[in-house]
Amino acid sequence: MEQLSTLWQPLLDWMNGNDIFTPNTFAMYWTGLTNTVQLVFISLLIGLVLAVPLAIARGSRNQVLRKSIWFYTYLFRGTPLLIQLYLAYYGFAFIPGIQETWLWFFLDDPLYPALLAFTLNTAAYTTEIFHGSIQATPRGEIEAARAYGMSKAKMMRRIVLPSALRRALPAYGNEVIFMLHASAIAFVVSITDLTGAAYYIYARFYAPFAAFLFVAALYMVLSFSIQALFKYLEKRLLAHLKPAR
Amino acid sequence: MKKIITLSLMGAVLATGHAQARDYDTVRIGVDIPYVPMEYRTPDGTLTGFDIDLGNALCKQAELDCKWVIQGWDGIIPGLQARKFDAIMSSMTINDDRKKQILFSDPYMTPPSAWFTPKDSTISSPNEESLKGKSIGVQRGTVQDNYVTDHYGSNASIKRYATADDVAIDMEAGRLDIAFLDYPTGKAALVDSKSGQFKTVGEMLTEPKKYFGEGFGIAFRKRDRELAETFNKALAELKDNGTYNTLYTKYFPDAKAE
Amino acid sequence: MLDLHGYGYRLLEGGLLTLELAILSLILAVVLGLVTASAKLSSSIVIRAIAKAYTLVIRGVPDLVLMMLLFYGGQIGINMATDWLYYEFDVDIFVNVDAFVAGVITIGIIFGAYMSETFRGAFMAVDGGLLEAARAYGMRPWTVFRRIRFPLMMRHALPGLSNNWMVLLKTTALVSIIGLSDMVKVAAEATKATHEPFLFMIPVALGYLAISSVSEWCFMKLKARYDVGFGAEGASWNN
Numbered sequence: 200m201e202q203l204s205t206l207w208q209p210l211l212d213w214m215n216g217n218d219i220f221t222p223n224t225f226a227m228y229w230t231g232l233t234n235t236v237q238l239v240f241i242s243l244l245i246g247l248v249l250a251v252p253l254a255i256a257r258g259s260r261n262q263v264l265r266k267s268i269w270f271y272t273y274l275f276r277g278t279p280l281l282i283q284l285y286l287a288y289y290g291f292a293f294i295p296g297i298q299e300t301w302l303w304f305f306l307d308d309p310l311y312p313a314l315l316a317f318t319l320n321t322a323a324y325t326t327e328i329f330h331g332s333i334q335a336t337p338r339g340e341i342e343a344a345r346a347y348g349m350s351k352a353k354m355m356r357r358i359v360l361p362s363a364l365r366r367a368l369p370a371y372g373n374e375v376i377f378m379l380h381a382s383a384i385a386f387v388v389s390i391t392d393l394t395g396a397a398y399y400i401y402a403r404f405y406a407p408f409a410a411f412l413f414v415a416a417l418y419m420v421l422s423f424s425i426q427a428l429f430k431y432l433e434k435r436l437l438a439h440l441k442p443a444r
Numbered sequence: 445m446k447k448i449i450t451l452s453l454m455g456a457v458l459a460t461g462h463a464q465a466r467d468y469d470t471v472r473i474g475v476d477i478p479y480v481p482m483e484y485r486t487p488d489g490t491l492t493g494f495d496i497d498l499g500n501a502l503c504k505q506a507e508l509d510c511k512w513v514i515q516g517w518d519g520i521i522p523g524l525q526a527r528k529f530d531a532i533m534s535s536m537t538i539n540d541d542r543k544k545q546i547l548f549s550d551p552y553m554t555p556p557s558a559w560f561t562p563k564d565s566t567i568s569s570p571n572e573e574s575l576k577g578k579s580i581g582v583q584r585g586t587v588q589d590n591y592v593t594d595h596y597g598s599n600a601s602i603k604r605y606a607t608a609d610d611v612a613i614d615m616e617a618g619r620l621d622i623a624f625l626d627y628p629t630g631k632a633a634l635v636d637s638k639s640g641q642f643k644t645v646g647e648m649l650t651e652p653k654k655y656f657g658e659g660f661g662i663a664f665r666k667r668d669r670e671l672a673e674t675f676n677k678a679l680a681e682l683k684d685n686g687t688y689n690t691l692y693t694k695y696f697p698d699a700k701a702e
Numbered sequence: 703m704l705d706l707h708g709y710g711y712r713l714l715e716g717g718l719l720t721l722e723l724a725i726l727s728l729i730l731a732v733v734l735g736l737v738t739a740s741a742k743l744s745s746s747i748v749i750r751a752i753a754k755a756y757t758l759v760i761r762g763v764p765d766l767v768l769m770m771l772l773f774y775g776g777q778i779g780i781n782m783a784t785d786w787l788y789y790e791f792d793v794d795i796f797v798n799v800d801a802f803v804a805g806v807i808t809i810g811i812i813f814g815a816y817m818s819e820t821f822r823g824a825f826m827a828v829d830g831g832l833l834e835a836a837r838a839y840g841m842r843p844w845t846v847f848r849r850i851r852f853p854l855m856m857r858h859a860l861p862g863l864s865n866n867w868m869v870l871l872k873t874t875a876l877v878s879i880i881g882l883s884d885m886v887k888v889a890a891e892a893t894k895a896t897h898e899p900f901l902f903m904i905p906v907a908l909g910y911l912a913i914s915s916v917s918e919w920c921f922m923k924l925k926a927r928y929d930v931g932f933g934a935e936g937a938s939w940n941n
Contacts, residue, residue: 402585419762
């Protein structure tokens with residue numbers, strides 16, 4: 200224990216000797232990090248679950264279904280996420296009496312409106328990614344499945360989806376990083392995410408370099424870890440698509 | 445078109461001159477609006493408020509030409525140092541963090557910070573116990589923000605907003621349990637304009653000085669000591685001749701002037 | 703009629719600012735993208751490494767954080783430099799980073815990195831034989847670039863370029879956070895003042911959709927132009 204404290208002492212001294220990197224500000228960054236990771240992870244997860252059926256329906260023969268999903272992705276991909284966030288945050292709050300309904304439980308905390316906007320946004324992008332890769336399924340695979348007498352549902356489940364989702368991996372990896380970066384706007388609705396933490400420290404100490412460079416580095420570590428994870432997954436799951444040696 | 449020209453001049457020297465030789469015939473004063481009743485626009489677009497009226501009176505007294513420049517709070521100190529304007533008169537509290545960056549005039553008023561809650565709130569005196577788990581609204585980067593962050597940051601949820609108006613909106617929507625603001629501003633935004641929905645609770649704070657400093661001051665670049673002295677002198681004269689009192693009672697009829 | 707509570711004119715002004723900002727950033731991004739793409743194809747290891755580091759950093763950091771770093775940090779950095787000049791040499795200069803310029807520079811730098819990837823791929827897709835032929839005609843390097851390499855490359859770059867432009871357009875919304883009155887900022891102000899979010903946010907959303915529809919049409923025209931000579935015959939070769 201004695202030894203540990205001698206090890207830590209220089210660090211503590213340094214922390215006490217300056218305004219900007221103190222235990223307090225690190226606690227702030229930590230809150231920011233957990234909020235950012237939480238927001239991004241949950242919205243990506245729900246978005247992913249929504250996107251699979253939406254992508255299948257997006258290629259359906261039913262005109263109304265197909266067109267309405269196209270319209271949804273067109274709207275959410277064609278407008279800035281910031282507008283979607285403002286609508287989710289302020290759109291319901293001004294409805295008179297909403298504070299008395301059960302919905303308010305979700306709208307009270309800014310995390311939920313932000314989750315709503317982020318989830319619908321990433322679901323729209325992911326739907327289009329999956330739709331594209333389902334469309335690109337090699338004809339031979341489908342013909343082979345038909346020859347086996349598979350039903351449409353079974354073919355989708357056993358043949359089309361597994362191969363399409365794998366082929367969508369690189370594009371989906373980009374979407375994950377895009378979401379991480381896009382989540383930086385969460386602080387405008389009073390959530391202390393990573394960017395919000397940096398902004399607080401900038402505004403309090405007028406130290407833009409210390410604050411923003413530090414979180415920029417954190418975001419970079421997160422981005423590159425995600426990238427490495429997807430590279431690994433691609434290597435594992437897309438080995439069959441590599442040119443033969 | 446103007447913006448395109450600005451872009452092409454980017455990085456170019458926009459104004460040069462000798463600072464010592466520079467006499468301030470026109471003083472540009474940076475201000476962040478709206479911050480009722482200190483600084484805001486009337487519906488027809490004219491700037492008004494206690495800071496604006498006092499600032500104009502100070503300039504008249506010191507025989508200076510003054511021009512107001514609108515600047516968001518986040519960029520107001522960097523803007524002063526970048527010479528977008530020569531002074532800040534925008535309800536800025538004098539405190540040690542800021543003194544490291546800029547020079548302050550003598551304080552021209554000392555408003556307390558106050559807690560605001562909905563009328564039916566159960567919080568009667570804000571302390572560690574009663575604020576546990578509550579959401580507290582503040583304007584980002586203000587002395588109130590620093591105070592609640594350091595005192596309640598670990599067990600209450602602090603929501604930071606770009607403007608005091610945004611705090612008022614979420615108070616009204618019911619997303620905040622309590623707000624901590626400059627008393628005059630909070631009173632104007634919550635108590636006066638939303639009749640009967642909000643009230644002040646607990647003690648108003650002017651201590652500890654570490655956060656709440658010595659009151660509102662006019663800020664200058666550190667090198668512009670002479671300009672600060674000019675304003676200090678004018679302020680003392682206005683306090684002597686009664687102009688200050690007249691203005692103060694105009695904006696704060698229910699408070700007695702210092 | 704739609705009653706915008708007197709914000710209609712300001713919304714239009716905001717829309718104009720969004721457009722100006724987007725177009726100026728696009729120009730900067732294309733220039734940076736071309737330079738960086740050339741750097742990536744350069745024979746010098748150092749130049750290639752710099753270009754690579756630039757794209758790597760941009761891809762790792764959120765646009766908004768870069769924007770704030772440049773807008774708030776850039777100003778303070780310049781202030782430090784000018785203060786130092788003043789105290790050391792008694793030179794009083796004054797450089798103002800305004801929000802518009804900061805916005806254009808940041809968005810330009812960010813999308814310059816993405817554009818460089820697009821252009822690099824497109825440059826590599828140009829048939830080297832055509833360039834050799836041009837040189838054999840005695841064209842100077844700049845003439846080769848302008849008359850042969852660039853037009854041929856654009857055919858391959860257009861899809862990526864159009865994609866980047868659509869993303870860039872939406873990225874301009876972030877400038878509202880650093881205080882520029884683009885259409886999102888005006889709509890947010892109006893929302894807060896009138897408590898009618900849908901009334902203001904939906905016209906702005908439609909504004910973005912309108913701009914993207916018009917640009918899609920422009921890109922179609924451009925595509926037709928750069929596909930000249932590849933159109934019908936090109937298709938028949940492929941089949």
